[in-house]
Amino acid sequence: MTLTAPFDNTYARLPAAFYTRLDPKPVKAPQLLVYNEALGDILGLSAASEEAQAAVFSGVSVPEGASPLAQLYAGHQFGSFNPQLGDGRALLLGEVVGTDGIRRDIQLKGSGPTPYSRMGDGRAWLGPVLREYVVSEAMHALGIPTTRALAATLTGEDIIRETVLPGAVLTRVAQSHLRVGTFQVFAHRGQRAELKQLTDYAIERHYPEADGPMGLLREVCKAQADLVAAWMSVGFIHGVMNTDNCTISGETIDYGPCAFIDDYHSDTVFSSIDQTGRYAYSNQPRIIVWNMAQLATSLLQQYDDPQSMVAAATEIVHAMPAQIEAAWLKRFGAKLGLANPTPEDAAMVERLLALMQEEGADFTNTFDALARGEARDQFLDRDAFDLWAKDWRARVADEDTAQALMQQASPRIIPRNHRIEEMIAAAVAGDYAPFERLMQALADPFNTDDAELMRAPTKEQRVPATFCGT
Template sequence: MSITAPFDNSYARLPRSFYTRQNPVPVRAPQLIAYNESLGALLGLSAATEAERAAVFSGVDLPEGAAPLAQLYAGHQFGSYNPQLGDGRALLLGEVIGSDGRRYDIQLKGSGPTPYSRMGDGRAWLGPVLREYVVSEAMHALGIPTTRALAATLTGEDVIRETVLPGAVLTRVAASHLRVGTFQVFAHRRQIDELRQLTDYAIARHYPQADGPLGLLRAVCAAQAELIAGWMSVGFIHGVMNTDNSAISGETIDYGPCAFIDDYHADTVFSSIDRAGRYAYSNQPHIAVWNMAQLATSLLQQLDDPQAAVAEATQIVHAMPGQTEAAWLRRMGAKIGLTGPTPEDVPLIEGLLTLMQDQGADFTNTFDALARSDARDQFVDRDAFDAWAEGWRARLATEQDPQATMQAASPRVIPRNHRIEEMIQAAVAADYAPFHRLMAALTDPFDTQDTGLMRAPTKDERVAATFCGT
């Protein structure tokens, strides 16, 4: 008996030009590493043995009602347009309606080559699988929209990258896998019927209140503005904000060379492939706007008179920086104890960030200390902090419970880069204790008691670069 799931596969009912139907390529010896019990219950998945879960979430066994397919999309990669990408190592198993009434995709990553693999092997190795499992679940616990991890499974097969590495499959759950690049591929090909069908589908699935293509653009811009502000508030750097990695649902998707800032610097870059800093921490709000401009260009193609709508589309995209700034102010204001921050509070917030950057203060620990203890200890020049804190304390005089506000906005623990690397190295040696330790702490990031995971890295522990690992 296999796992049962309440599948209702709406994307598979779209025309075949949207995807390629294909089953996963079976693996030799699947072994379950982790399974997200609470998420599985939300999705309505039946109880199953560990072996049954390993078989399904490695692609060896297909649950009844699944309709595996690889989705087609295109995308700008570091600013250069690639006319065809698509799921090169992933398959959408199908969709379910969760117990919360929402529709979810269930996708296997590392399930074998597809027609979109571009000479790749279609597989994943253990490191990126566990990285995405940990970071996506951490983001969910932080309250930031994200894809989620349902399962991680060893394949029993080796994957060749720079060296021989253990293969694995991640089972990912998303509101959908529709990307800016999904619209781009049909717009670029001038497949207007498909573009209109995709737009109607996206509106019905994600933004039923949206009025036509420009209504969809307005809704996606608003969702992306909130998302980017969330990233900035926890020091998260996506690393590869290509348009094919920009989900129209407003979820964080595709955790490749992602990382969290330790010592704060606005222009921090970790991704080994981002040599020019295009996707640096401080550039993320600007790149999100650029991505939305590409979505706007694609959506306009389906209109009978695209030029007549250019001005309105431009206005929608140009409004996004203000939306992001407002969301950023709300989140960052809360991190210094303000329940109703105003634009007049921006210098106070930026003053602290400048102080942190000048003195190399740890991003997460500084805000945690501000909420729970003496943040002076985070700075070398404590007099400089005291000077900033004088104005801060004066501003807090009008707040009722600033400490509670700060504690609710400032996590104690994040998936720090050196801990992720430590976890991966241990897992390659079949030691999953660091993985389970991280997961236990990150489930409750605002109130964890694992002080060891709160500690910033030493000089020898710092991670200077992160990698896609595909």
């Protein structure tokens, strides 16, 4: 039974300057590891045999109506501009309009080399594929805009990295794969017609109410401000907030050296390639503003007189810090039981975070315990916590729904780095039980009762650095 999908490929109807058409490179022995049936139903995919699913999601078989292509883009990577990047190990199969009316891309990651591979093999190994599957689906369950995982497939081929590893392909779903870098490549090349066409396409696809390039900029800034505040509220560190990893749709994309904070520290960095802390936890709000400034610079290039629009673009980007602060306060206010936090409440949040940092309190468990009236046990200096809690209790005394709000805002579980590493090691050895257990617990992060997976790592279990995995 073959796999069919209701493809309607608008991006493939754009001019050839936007992409390179090519089919995925077939693999030796595809084997389906996991298929997200609920997501497949939303996408309108047909029921199919496991063999047929494995063939499509590994790139062996291209379904009818698909139009595979590798997208072109540029990007600032750790602040340095690379004028041409593009999908070096991914192919956009096509787009579908789901049963919910939302248009989404279906993309294969690890599907083989493309003209943008830059000497890479275009493949992925099992570890990063399962990491992205787990973390992206966890983010979805947390209610944070994100790309999603539709399937993971073994290829039956070895991948050479530092050692020999099992090859795999991830099937990723996104409302689109348009990035800041997609605009940058045409702006850098001076291709104004293509830049204008891309702008019109992005507006029609994502923000149909937006009024021209500056309207698009305003909407993307709002979406990214909300997204970063959501990351901060669950202790998430993206790790590679390059402009080519910054979506126009406002979805989290590319789960390479990402991680969630255990012991809270505002300057936490996990990414092994972030030597300066550019993308540290506390720096993410500043970086997203910087990224939006790069988008603004690119969008301006389509005007006959770009200088005439600089003031408008500057005003939009300069409004972002206040937008982020407001979104951050709303998120963290909810974690304290405040439905309508005021600017004065920000100091209360900051006092708690400072106390957590002084004691190395676990981020997730502290807020979960606070929601359940048990936070005092998270601190060694209980007098200091009691002093903070006295003011906090006075503030929430009139909040009838405080506890319910807190429990809705503070997950009991996040995909902890050491558990992901344990899961990957087990999967490489052929044991997928840890993967299945993680997926089950993370599917309901506000209500899970898996005490072992909720527990913070011991000193010996901590994983201090994450790697891109490419």
